[in-house]
Amino acid sequence: xxxxxxxxxxxxxxxxSFQECLRFLGRSDKEILHFIREDRLQRxxxxxxxxxxxxxxxxxxxxLRVEVLPVALTPGDEPGQISExxxxxxxxxxxxxxxxxxxxxxxxxxxxxxxxxKGLPEQYKGLRLVGIPELFEAICWTIIGQQINLAxxxxxxxxLITEFGYSLDVAGNTYHLFPxxxxxxxxxxxxxxxxxxxRSKAAYLIYVANAMVKGELSAAALLQQDYAxxxxxxxxxxxxxxxxxxxxxxxxxRFPEALPLEDAGLHNAIRFRLQLPAKPTPAQLQELTGVWKxxxxxxxxxxxxxxxxx
Numbered sequence: 069x070x071x072x073x074x075x076x077x078x079x080x081x082x083x084x085s086f087q088e089c090l091r092f093l094g095r096s097d098k099e100i101l102h103f104i105r106e107d108r109l110q111r112x113x114x115x116x117x118x119x120x121x122x123x124x125x126x127x128x129x130x131x132l133r134v135e136v137l138p139v140a141l142t143p144g145d146e147p148g149q150i151s152e153x154x155x156x157x158x159x160x161x162x163x164x165x166x167x168x169x170x171x172x173x174x175x176x177x178x179x180x181x182x183x184x185x186k187g188l189p190e191q192y193k194g195l196r197l198v199g200i201p202e203l204f205e206a207i208c209w210t211i212i213g214q215q216i217n218l219a220x221x222x223x224x225x226x227x228l229i230t231e232f233g234y235s236l237d238v239a240g241n242t243y244h245l246f247p248x249x250x251x252x253x254x255x256x257x258x259x260x261x262x263x264x265x266x267r268s269k270a271a272y273l274i275y276v277a278n279a280m281v282k283g284e285l286s287a288a289a290l291l292q293q294d295y296a297x298x299x300x301x302x303x304x305x306x307x308x309x310x311x312x313x314x315x316x317x318x319x320x321x322r323f324p325e326a327l328p329l330e331d332a333g334l335h336n337a338i339r340f341r342l343q344l345p346a347k348p349t350p351a352q353l354q355e356l357t358g359v360w361k362x363x364x365x366x367x368x369x370x371x372x373x374x375x376x377x378x
Contacts, residue, residue, distance in 0.1 A: 071123075071135040071136060071137045072135075072136045072137075072138075072149060072150055072155065073133065073134070073135055073136070074133075074134050074136060074155050074158065074159060075127055075131040075132065075133055075134070076124075076131055076132045076134055076159050076162045076163055076168060077130065077131050077163075077168065078129075078130055078131055078132065078168050079168060079169050079170060079171055080170065080171040080172055080173065081129050081130050083171075083172040083173065083176065083193065083194055084168070084194045084196060085193060085194025085195060086107075086125075086126045086132065086194075087107070087194075088192055088193070088194050088195035088196075089166055089194075089195060089196055089198055090104050090107065090109060091195075091376070092195065092198050092373065092376070093109065093198060095376050096218075096219075096222045098219075098222035098223055098225075098226045099222070100226055100229055100230070100244050101205075101229065101244055101245075101246060103241070103243075107125065107126070108123050108124065108125045109123070109124040109125070110122065110123050110124075110243070111124075111243070112139070112234075112236065112243045112244065112245050113158060113161060114245060115150060115154040115157055115158060116148075116150055116151050116153075116154040118138060118139070118141060118147060118148075119138075119139045119141060119234075119236065119245070120136050120137060120138050120139060120150055120154075120158070121136075121137045121139055121238050121243060122134055122135070122136055122137075122158060122161075122162070123135040123137070124162055124166075132162065132166075132168070134158060134159075134162055136150055136155065136158055137238070138150055139236060139238055141236075161201050164199060164201055164322075165198065165199055165200075165201045166196050166198060166199075167196040167197045167198065167199060167322065168196065170196055170197065172189070172194075172196075172366070174362075174363070175189075175363050175366045175367075176189040178363045179363070179367070179370070182359070182367075184338065184341055184342065184356055184367075184371075185367055185370065185371075188370045188371075188373075188374070189370075192370060192373050195369075195370070195373060197318070197319075197322075197365060197366055197369045198369075199318075199319045199320060199322065200319045200320050201320075202246060202287075202320075203280075203285075203286075203287040203290065203316075203320055204246070204248075204249050204276070204277070204280055205246045206315075206316050206319055206320035207276050207302075207305075207308070207312075207316055208225075208228070208246075208252075208273055208276070209221075209225065210308070210311075210312035210315045210316055211269055211272045211273055211276070211307050211308075211312065212224050212225050212228070212265075212269065212273075214269070214307075214311075214312065218333070223264075224263065224264060224265060227263040227264070228247060228260075228263065228265075228273075229244050229246060229247065230244070231263060232247040232251050232252065232255070233245050233246055233247045233251075234247075249276075249277040249278075249280040249281050250277075250281055251277075252273055252274060252277035253274060253277035253278045253280075253281045255270075255273075255274055255277075256274070257270035257271050257274065260273065260274075268307070269307070271306075271307075272306055272307025272308075273307075275305070275306045275307065276305060276306075276307065276308075279305065285301075285305065289301075290302075290321060291321070295317065295323045295325055295326070298313075298317055298321060298323070299313045299314065299317060302316055302317070309330075310328075310329070310330060311328045311329070311330040311331060314326045314327055314328040314329070315328045315331075318365040318368065318369075322365075323365065324362045324363065324364065324365050324366065325361060325362055325364050325365070326364060326365045327357060327360065327364035327365070327368060328368060329353060329357060331368070333372050333375055334368055334371055334372065335347045335348060335353070336375060337371035337372060337374050337375055338352075338353070338356060338371065340374065340375075341371070341374065
């Protein structure tokens with residue numbers, strides 16, 4: 069089956085850098101949901117009741133190029149072409165993942181006048197707030213990452229994906245899909261603890277999966293809510309506190325005011341930027357971040373970027 073080629077429009081293209089997005093996406097060698105090969109970004113996507121391997125690359129200044137390769141689920145099968153509706157879904161998927169609808173003009177003007185953020189737009193010009201395209205994946209990632217360092221969080225995530233997700237070999241490379249809620253909902257905590265998940269994290273993952281399977285939690289419902297309502301609906305879930313809710317609303321729901329204020333990485337980034345002797349106090353955090361308002365999500369993301377290699 070030949071690749072189908074589509075293009076995804078970039079809003080505010082003068083403030084978009086595919087290379088900066090790739091640098092962020094390549095931050096962990098334990099990442100197995102996407103791969104960066106020769107300046108191209110690859111990932112499996114469930115679409116049209118099947119699977120496609122998408123390869124995203126720089127197009128022209130106004131758009132990204134996406135090659136869409138339908139993949140057979142069973143060896144020997146011949147996959148059909150992706151429907152026009154499926155291709156539209158992939159366009160939305162890529163746009164949401166890389167925040168291509170965003171306009172950074174306002175944030176960059178704000179950052180230029182903010183002592184903590186000044187200089188970051190020039191240093192990481194064109195970096196978009198790279199998100200998490202699927203709600204269940206976003207929620208699981210926040211639960212996995214609670215109260216552990218980023219490296220170990222990636223290790224646990226990798227184990228969850230390889231043990232319970234779907235894997236597929238394409239042209240000699242192995243690709244993965246994140247586990248579906250139905251799969252995780254059928255587990256018991258005892259099936260996750262051997263992978264070094266704490267019993268509470270295992271229980272939270274299974275609880276959220278069940279909530280999605282039963283329709284008590286859905287992407288469609290979350291998309292209908294404003295920031296305050298969406299935050300409250302997430303905090304009502306077991307295992308989701310203020311940090312997790314705001315992380316999900318920032319990385320999946322794309323609320324610009326979402327601020328994971330309790331984030332240790334954010335605290336470290338502020339400390340290093342201001343050369344503080346210790347992590348900022350709650351009072352300092354409130355003073356520094358209280359002015360961010362509709363720029364909170366991007367301010368947080370750009371400060372996180374300072375913690376990664378240049």
